[in-house]
Amino acid sequence: MKFYFFHLMPYRMEHDEPSSWVTLSNRHYDPEVGHTLYNQYLDQFEHAERLGWDGLCVNEHHQNCYGTMPSPNIMAAALARRTSRARLAILGNGLPLRENPLRIAEEIAMLDVVSGGRIISGFVRGIGPEYYSTAVNPTHSRDRFLEAAELIVRSWTEPGPFAFDGHFYRYPYVNPWPRPLQKPHPPIWCPSQGSTETVEWAARRRYPYLMVFTPLKRIAQIYGEYREACERFGYKASRYQLTVNLPIVVAENDDKARRIARENALWVYHVGLRATIPFWQPPGYLTEGSFRRAITNRPKLPTELSFEDLEEGGYIICGSPATVRDRLRVFSDELQAGIVCSGLPAPSHEATLDMMEMFAREVMPHFGEDAEVDETAGVGR
């Protein structure tokens, strides 16, 4: 199993507003504090490469204190020049949120060329609140996603110029310079929460499927659906098509790890992911069928989850190195996941660096059996 280091780049703060998204006033954001945070977070990424992580993950979110990375490509650019070995996984760009998705094709190609072919390009739709903060019509989300994805992949693989005449996006000349370095194009990942339509779409194209902040039971179920879909499309899923993103807290002993994890998880779920029902459910973002499935067994809202729910449900892993290794075996052996993306949330920058070192020293080497495998070969491209 491979390890990718993930960071949300949160702006941690307490507040009593009903939502940390869309409407939480940006007067709470202090750019001086932000300067320190961004640079600490980037230091952590660079440290992760030195410690042996296989990849570094950035992602896109807008108008919130949960993750201050409206443009993940900018952070990937900063890392491209300061790292030399690790994969740079952008998880991802919110395709429907862009009025000009060709710009994503251009930016990813630039990053791929600068980084020497280390880019992984995640394609996402963006979450509910982002349709409020970008004003993109959520009823267009799925169709815009599919159309933009087709446009971007064609722009990377077909010699330009060619004309593209879609329903939402129209170009008389598609001819982006530069072209990406990786052939036929950078691997595409599909971070998602498990909608049937997305599982099918990703499996058909061999795009790795990334389960983000999802309980273990549901990960197992969706992995099963994905593998079954791959077989229907005539191939067996590689373990590197099955990835997961969850926070891991490791400390000298279980009690200490649990204390750190509790404090952090409760902030992420009760503050960072606090939003109103309309923000979580923009109209038409889901098909009516998916909406019905989603409410038939309605998962708890983030703010309704207790720490015990999070730990027992497998949303997070925390414990001593031995405990963390045991829990990770569930992913590597039972679920046959190929890649674990994880943040290591600790109370301070220095504590994060220490926790990363402990993880690199006492956990990662135990899963090093496939260290020489190129996890992106033939997967998602």
Place this chain on the structure above:
Amino acid sequence: MTERDITVRGTPVRLLSGGSGPPLLYLHGAGGAGRWLAFQERLAERFSVYLPSHPGHGGAPAAEWIEHISDLAFHYLDFMDEQSLPRVHLVGASFGGWIAAEMATMASHRLHSLTLIDPVGIKVEGWIYPFLFAMELPDMVSTVFHNPAAALALAPRDMTSVDGLAEIYRERAALARVSWNPYLYDPLLRRRLGRITAPTLLCWGQHDRVAPHVCAEAWAKEIPGAVLRIFADSGHVPHLEEPEAVAAAIAEFAQAPEARS
């Protein structure tokens, strides 16, 4: 009142109708699908009232082909053709008023009269419509209604079952398809309002917080000869807050010689 399921050029439509007299087509606002209330009862004393549900609203099937407000306007012109209604008194409230105004710019000659009740649909300098899609129910009620008790008439029939919630979701999606951005207006509509030749009555709640008085003034300015009536005890939905008074105003307006031609 009778309820029928019909199709309009292949699109399924749920239609309530009742009363007798000249035909009156009523286009409902958000939440008004399938609601035959005091306002419709009063109108039915003087008119043959037609109340179709917009596709996707109030449990009606969605129509994926509807992408723009003008699609709904053409849909109701088709409805008039298929119901053999060469001319109608056209009444629209809020979102329905927007559709009615679009129809009037296309085919004023099909209208005996036009009544717009607190319509949305045009951009008004100095005003941005509050974003109702982001509001939870209590905020929405206090924004839309001057008299919150009147909101009970629009309370969803079922907010607990999967079917009930899916119907609400379908209606919100149908609204969002045509009104999310630009929010609640068509940038082309305002300059076309001058084409309206049908006698036009504007009914406006004095306490409208969705489209306040500055909007009423803009509509009155753009539609030639429009008459503006203010309803002092109403917010955005005077047909729900003062149904008798609004129905009487419409009946009186429709009696005027130019509206009977």
